[in-house]
Amino acid sequence: MKCKICRTPFFSYGSRLCPQCQDQIDTDFVTVRDYIYDNPDAASVEKIAQATGVNEKSIIYMLEENRLTASGALASASGLRCQVCGRNINTGTVCESCKSALSKDLGAAANALDGKKSKGSSTMVRGSERDSRLISEYGKKK
Numbered sequence: 001m002k003c004k005i006c007r008t009p010f011f012s013y014g015s016r017l018c019p020q021c022q023d024q025i026d027t028d029f030v031t032v033r034d035y036i037y038d039n040p041d042a043a044s045v046e047k048i049a050q051a052t053g054v055n056e057k058s059i060i061y062m063l064e065e066n067r068l069t070a071s072g073a074l075a076s077a078s079g080l081r082c083q084v085c086g087r088n089i090n091t092g093t094v095c096e097s098c099k100s101a102l103s104k105d106l107g108a109a110a111n112a113l114d115g116k117k118s119k120g121s122s123t124m125v126r127g128s129e130r131d132s133r134l135i136s137e138y139g140k141k142k
Helices: 019-038 045-052 056-064 073-077 096-119 129-140
Strands: none
Touching: 019 045, 019 056, 045 056
């Protein structure tokens, strides 16, 4: 996997950042957070980066990962948009209405799968047999 910040390949155990960038983000977070608390009218990611010496990519990463929330002038200038509908958002990658819709869709899909499970046989099936069944069921749907 490549680090989201520096693009260096590394072995990941769930993180999207290499260990060096993760350490730097943790340090930079405190710097940026303190700057925003002291300067609540910070107008842009660029201005915060210049004032703190923190890379703009790192600040955007913190916003996308919900470590920071844009408010005031920063909210409109952050450039964060919902990846589903394109609306301006203050933090994360998906707006609340799209999160709600996605959650509803996932819940419906989970309920549909639960319904199929209860209609199927109740005997235990080994993994390879289950995989074969799923593959053959998928082929029938096409």
